[in-house]
């Protein structure tokens with residue numbers, strides 16, 4: 001085989017790997033490299049099913065090294081998930097996803113700043129992710145720190161971004177009051193979703209037209225279960 005033919009094969013292989021999945025084509029089975037053109041609803045179902053497998057201890061077997069090779073030429077993550085840095089809430093694990101399946105954006109308290117908005121715009125507009133998720137979690141140290149008005153270096157400014165959620169959660173409680181902390185956590189997710197809509201005209205247009213979905217959820221560090229707020 002000549003060198004020229006070999007290089008043509010290489011180009012064809014890259015094109016095949018990079019080609020988007022045609023509308024109507026069946027989505028890849030869970031755990032396989034995800035197409036970018038699933039619907040927002042189907043993307044949410046994939047996350048729900050993945051979390052159900054995680055909770056039941058039935059995570060799919062994965063050839064992660066094989067997924068590295070399969071995704072090297074391009075990525076088509078079906079969702080972009082904003083979540084907390086908490087070590088007990090690793091997104092790919094709790095949704096039972098593999099390499100190349102989801103964008104994972106993590107910061108203490110899952111607050112959305114302009115860098116996150118830019119990253120989400122890249123995910124949705126450039127790469128074609130079809131679902132944006134804001135995921136809070138129970139026992140969040142950042143939420144508790146914000147409730148306790150903790151001051152510490154650069155953390156002070158980060159925790160200040162949780163203030164609107166505290167203001168929206170009724171009479172001020174304490175970080176020892178679990179029901180109150182959960183209320184602030186949920187309001188913090190709702191506020192981040194609002195920020196995404198209000199501060200990114202690009203994402204708002206995509207959400208309003210139904211091109212991408214936007215959902216919030218809370219992960220339980222006690223049970224491993226994600227409760228979506230749209231349920």
Ligand SMILES: [Zn+2]
Nearest residue numbers: 084086140141
């Ligand atoms: Zn947290």
